[in-house]
Amino acid sequence: MPENIIELTPEVIKEFFKTYKTHVNKVNAFGEFIYTEKDRNSWIMGYMARSNAIREAYVDNTRIGGYFDLYFSGKLELDYDSAIAIFDEFMDLDISVYDDAFYAVGFCNALIDYFKERSDLERLLPLYERLGIEAVIACKMGSKEYAKVAYDTFLKIIAHRDKYASFEDFKVRRTFFRAYLNIITHMPALNVISVDKALTFLNEAVDFYESSKVQDIDSDNNELKETIFNCKKSLLIHEALITEAKDETIREFCKLARLVYHEECKTLQNEMNISSETLLANYRALVLERRCTYTDAVEYLMAYYRIRKEKNLLHLSQEGPALCNEFFSQTRLCESLIFDWLKNPKISDDLRLSFTRILLEGENEYFNKVGNTYHTAQVNSCMTDWCFKTLNLLENVGQKEKALINVILKRQIQTFFHSYMVAKLATMVTKSVLEKNRSLLGDYLLSMTDGQILNYVRKCALFHDIGKNRITQIINTQDRPLTDDEFALIKRHPGIGADSVDEEFDAYHDVILGHHKWYDGSSGYPEKYDTSSSKVKSIIDIISICDSLDAGTDFYGRNYAKKKTFQDILEELKEGAGTRYNPDFVSLISEDESLYGEINDLLSVNRENYYFDLVKIHLQAQH
Secondary structure, three states, X not given: OOOOOOOOOHHHHHHHXXXXXXXXXXXXXXXXXXXXXXXXXXXXXXXXXXXXXXXHHHHHHHHHHHXXXXXXXXXXXXXXXXXXXXXXXXXXXXXXXXXXXXXXXXXXXXXXXXXXXXXXXXXXXXXXXXXXXXXXXXXXXXXXXXXXXXXXXXXXXXXXXXXXXXXXXXXXXXXXXXXXXXXXXXOOOOOOOOHHHHHHHHHHHHHHXXXXXXXXXXXXXXXXXXXXXXXXXXXXXXXXXXXXXXXXXXXXXXXXXXXXXXXXXXXHOOHHHOOHHHHHHHHHHHHHOOOOOHHHHHHHHHHHHHHHHHHHHHOOOOOHHHHHHHHHHHHHHHHHHHHOHHHOXXXXXXXXXXXXXXXXXXXXXXXXXXXOOOOOHHHHHHHHHHHHHHHHHOOOHHHHHHHHHHHHHHHOHHHHHHHHXXXXXXXXXXXXXXXXXXXXXXXXXXXXXXXXXXXXXXXXXXHOOHHHHHOHHHHOOOXXXXXXXXXXXXXXXXXXXXXXXXXXXXXXXXXXXXXXXXXXXXXXXXXXXXXXXXXXXXXXXXXXXXXXXXXXXXXXXXXXXXXXXXXXXXXXXXXXXXXXXXXHHHHHHHHOHHHHXXXXXXXXXXXXXXXXXXXXXXXXXXX
């Protein structure tokens, strides 16, 4: 055993996981604290305490991760009892609270390799299930290649179903049906399989459930009965894709839609309580079977939406799952109507415009009233997807900019702070440029007034990192080192941001895409993007410098071990002047005493005060 290395005994492993969960709970509690009403001093002290909690978590998680890496890599031998302890503790982590998808994928793979060598299916099958779920989450976070990983992993579980009766632990037996459920639920939506293929898996799952192999053991198991029902219900999620399916699949879909609809109505005693997926599938079936006109179906669904929205607004005081279920049900219905039902040529233009406006206004009202609570990864992802999907439906660029700030930035606190800090810094620098040497801005910008230039620079800064809002779970991973996959995804955020906004944001496109490119083009990312021909090259350079100024000095917002001053970062800017940074702007910051003082004050004594003012103005008022 190398010196200073702790042996991974079951007791040590249990303590490691306890430490991890304690850190997560503590950081999450501080996260909610940011949005609550506090006086200035209490808020700032709390924000600093949150930073210290994240930094402590980073140190512990890095240390603990290092121990696991030594054993998983084979540098140290992991005994079987300790491996079982790791498996038990890891599988006991609640995904909704402690999920960390990219790290979990690596953890699953390491454990899978270990138990595969020992042919331990009792542990392998639950690990395959967890790996598949984490891969789906990673895929939805931007790494599309993980969709195939998830599918192949769920198939590995199903391949062992002939051994069903050999497993004494029900938790192992249920993995077969959960694998079917995950395939049916996620794979068509991720374009891995067709709805026709999903129906094949559903029939296979039902046949397997009804086989003597399962019934002899689990005929009275209610959890399996519910899982099979959910498999049927999950096929209905893909109602928007059903028109592309084979005739036989469409017929089966319609029968299933009626079955599930009547079952839910019977159980819940009121159609207003059934899930959006079931309602949408039922009316899709009615239209496909010509028992209802398309327009009548849409008008009924709109009436249902209005009633459900008012009901949900009354329930915003509810906690946890109750609110989240209503949140996702309403959002699912709204998105389906806008992006599928209302796009059909059978709907008149007047009706389409009228209903779309009602849905946009209704959902945005609901999101605003949800406010800054319920910061789960799922809720944040749902709101982010909604915002980007509906941008091009808003009437003007002003509404679109407001939506990006209100729906996304305000819910992603570190990106929110960073974007406003870069905006303030960039405005300071641009004012100095306008006073000292406005020709540095280039011919394109010189046709604008000073006010127009400053407003433009501010907007560029606010939206420069909008791509990070598509990968917030990774951006907010400050409590441990990033994985290689996460770092690769972060490097894609300029392209993700540029692709996420429509042509009305063309004025900001070059800054969004190019703010991580070096001044001389020799490095940075995206690798193939060239900023040299951009008509706003000067603004890209200003944003790049201000981005580094804020990021480098943001000790309480990052997990840096050492605090850097403005002067420290300025020296780094000078070292990179002419290569990474525009030398004219670096010189200006160094030589303009007034500008230097303003930046120094903001980045040192006034940073947390500025954060508090932002929270007070933009966030707490809506809480």
